Amino acid sequence: ACSSQTPTSADWQTVGSLAELDQNGELLVQKSPTFNVLVVGKSTNANLIAVNPTCTHSGCTVSWETEGNKFVCPCHGAEYDSAGQVLNGPATKPLKTYTAKIADNSVLVQA
Numbered sequence: 855a856c857s858s859q860t861p862t863s864a865d866w867q868t869v870g871s872l873a874e875l876d877q878n879g880e881l882l883v884q885k886s887p888t889f890n891v892l893v894v895g896k897s898t899n900a901n902l903i904a905v906n907p908t909c910t911h912s913g914c915t916v917s918w919e920t921e922g923n924k925f926v927c928p929c930h931g932a933e934y935d936s937a938g939q940v941l942n943g944p945a946t947k948p949l950k951t952y953t954a955k956i957a958d959n960s961v962l963v964q965a
């Protein structure tokens with residue numbers, strides 16, 4: 855029996871509208887129990903940041919701090935840079951990152 859499944863080609867999933875993104879500078883969406891995504895940026899940004907905001911320490915949801923250009927976990931203070939890499943513990947593993955793009959006034963994430 856085949857116990858592990860390799861994902862085939864990744865799908866682009868719509869996570870919200872460009873208007874929603876521009877309003878808050880971020881979009882937090884739970885698409886499924888295993889696919890949470892936090893997109894940070896605005897339509898004027900060339901590169902959107904998209905991560906799974908589930909803290910790798912104990913699973914709290916991190917939030918984005920524009921001033922510090924980093925993600926901060928409210929539970930035990932872990933911090934991650936814009937690429938999801940750990941800046942400060944107690945987390946030791948990076949946040950999962952996704953590729954995001956804008957198309958037809960929608961924000962899409964590849965997952």
Ligand code: FES
Pocket residue numbers: 909910911912913914927928929930931932943944945
């Ligand atoms: Fe995020 Fe502990 S769950 S720092």
